[in-house]
Amino acid sequence: MTDLPPVTCYHASNGARLYRLPAVVFPPGFVGYSYVVLEAGVPTLIDTGSGFGRSTDDLLAGLAALRDDFGERLRVTDIERILITHGHVDHFGGLAHLLEATGGARVGVHPLDKRVLTNYEERVVVATRNLTIYLRRAGVREERLAGLLEMYGFSKKHVRSIQVDLLLEEGTALDGMQFYHVPGHCSGQVAILIGDILLSADHILPRTSPHLAAESITHYTGVGHYRESLHKIARLPGIRLTLGGHEEPIDDVYARIATLQERLTLKQERILDILRSAPQPLSISDISKALYIDKHGFDVLLALQEAGAHVEYLYDRGYLAIANLSEFEQDDHAALLYTVL
Ligand SMILES: [Zn+2]
Ligand SMILES: [Zn+2]
Structure with a gap:
């Protein structure tokens, strides 16, 4: 059994508190992170794990730890908003379970990944x-x-379609969260800037060069878009800490971007x-x-x-x-x- 990293709290310069919740998203030991954001509008969950194996149980245990270990007065049903960073199954596969647990939070995603959530069956056939x-x-x-x-097709069979309420378009600002469209790894990939903390999802990771596929399979992916999206983040000043969808935090995102381009x-x-x-x-x-x-x-x-x-x-x-x-x-x-x- 994989030992999970602990739930960790980060404080953003705009007063928001971010909690990083680990889950084994693919057995035996591929770990992904979801985030809870507090003091940035309503309690918000960012990403939901894969819904596969122990992923949802890990996530719910992480949410319970906010109350038990950090003294937050937060129940799962207090989460009113679930934002999906991109339409890959290790980030949204658990959405149906989390919607049930929260009692019907509003769901947000970039327009280019909306169809992945609302018409998953169609997306799988076309892709x-x-x-x-x-x-x-x-x-x-x-x-x-x-x-x-x-x-x-193997990892995609348990997912069912979900309604989307919010569109996270480029330039959207929502309760202290700023959304940037960073396609390449995925068509509707977004990065979220909260004060001086960037949630980079799978766009920028500290050890792995994010997986890229050809645009001839899915529009708005590919190396060209990815390189432009790296430039976009490199131009944002003042990012103190970057937290990804996998692996450890990144202290110097600008240096990491230069390495990825190289x-x-x-x-x-x-x-x-x-x-x-x-x-x-x-x-x-x-x-x-x-x-x-x-x-x-x-x-x-x-x-x-x-x-x-x-x-x-x-x-x-x-x-x-x-x-x-x-x-x-x-x-x-x-x-x-x-x-x-
Ligand atoms: Zn991904
Ligand atoms: Zn991922």
Whole structure:
């Protein structure tokens, strides 16, 4: 059994109190954080875990600790607002459980992830079809395709659709919380500035470079949007502390952003090197294998998405050409082969 980090309290410069609540969002030990914000309008919960395994129980235990360990006079039913930072299952999968526990809080999310919450079944079907087309074009063999698609759907089956009451658009200010649209990792990803504390969700993490997939699978994701969204946060002055959806707090977000940008550039240079030194044009699957050696299971799918996100970025900006254009013209299922221009 995974030992969870403790519930932690942070004080923002505008008087708000933020509590970080840990939960194992995917077994056996992938930890995600939700946050309770007090003294910024009505009691607000930000993100709800995955709803999977022990996630909701962990979260409810964290909420109980606010009263028992920190002396807050807060019951679960006092939470009037639940804000979702982005439409990934480890952040909103527990929403139905939390709505039940709170007795019907209002739900907020960015417009671009609203459909994920309100019409989840449709979203899964569309995203799975787009992913199928993507994987074929990436050069994944038919016999491997079904297995990868099954893994993709596995973590998503328990989620049901929910009504949305509030839209967290770029520039929205709500009771001392300022919302920034930072697409890339997810279309409707928002970061929330509360005084001098930034809740970065999965946009900026201290150790991991957030997962990126190609925009051809889901609009408003991809490397280009991600890099612009990093710039957006880098331009905000006075962020003292950054708290993410996973991993530990970040003291210097500006330095972390510079490192993340550098890593993206290095990865793109590496892809160009792989293509230059290959004896023949390569598919995204070939590039993925060269970039991410020894990946298994779900990690193969993540690697294929990540490699493709970078190939798309380079292709869109004129660094790459398609080597088998006539084959692609005649066959919908042909894998695209790339060369360096
Ligand atoms: Zn995410
Ligand atoms: Zn996450």
